[in-house]
Amino acid sequence: MLLIHQAINAIGELVLALTIPFLWWLIVTRRQVRFDSWLGFFLPPVQRTWLTTVIVVLFTLLLAIPLPLIVDHGILATFVFNHRGFAGIPAALVYAIVGTSLPEEILFRGFLLKRLQDRFGFLPANLTQAICFGAVHGLLLAGAGNWLVTLIIVLIEMVIGYCLGWLNERRSGGSLYTSWGIHALLNTVSALIALFT
Known part of the structure; x- marks a missing residue:
């Protein structure tokens, strides 16, 4: 039951994360580039990326x-x-790989970073998407009542978001696969900690 619930959530998250980028692409650039390439779904160049990725x-x-x-x-x-x-590992993997990391990478690094970068350059675009990434994670915890923990999490998520954006655009040729893989790994570790604690 948990696996089915996570699969349904993952599909919903993907539909939400793809809606605005798809409409933007459809209206603005569909004649110039395929949608998947426009978001960054292509293999990164092999040279120099593996050490930086590690x-x-x-x-x-x-x-x-x-x-x-x-x-x-x-x-x-x-x-x-x-x-x-x-018993919870399959559901945790669906959550970590498809339900959270993929939609977030599509929205923040595939859409927001790339579109802002085209207009304002890399540094302002990456800072903006990192701040938005941290803020969204902070909003999810805002009702927890501990503002200091929320602030720490927002700052950590901002740094992680910045690193993922930098890795994608500066070391992976704009490929979204690198940050998606790392993000999925981080969320998998977090889910595994929950499974066994």
């Missing part, structure tokens, strides 16, 4: 792993996986 993965893991440990599990999205053990 460094960014380690850095973001160091930032992200403490989050489920410092925040009350009851307010995190991964709460539904608490104490489910091995």
Whole structure:
């Protein structure tokens, strides 16, 4: 039942995340480039990306792993996986890979960063998408009552968002696969922590 619920949520999240980018593409640039390429769904160049990717993965893991440990599990999205053990792994993977990381990467790095970068350049665009990425995660925790923890999470998510945007645009040739893979890994680790605690 949890797996079906997560699959339905994932489809809903994807539809929501794709709606505005698809309409924008349809109205503005559909004659110039395919939708998947426009968002960044193409393989990154092989040279130089693997070492940088490893460094960014380690850095973001160091930032992200403490989050489920410092925040009350009851307010995190991964709460539904608490104490489910091995039985919850399929649902956790659907949640982490398709239900959260893919829609967020499409919206923040595939759409927002790329469109702002075309107009304002990389640095303002990456800062803007990182701030939005952090703010959305902060809004999800705003009702938790602990503003200091919420602020810390917003700042950590902003740094992670900035790193993912930098990696995509500066080391992966604009490919969304790099940040999606890292983001999926971070969310999988978070879900696994919930499954076995």
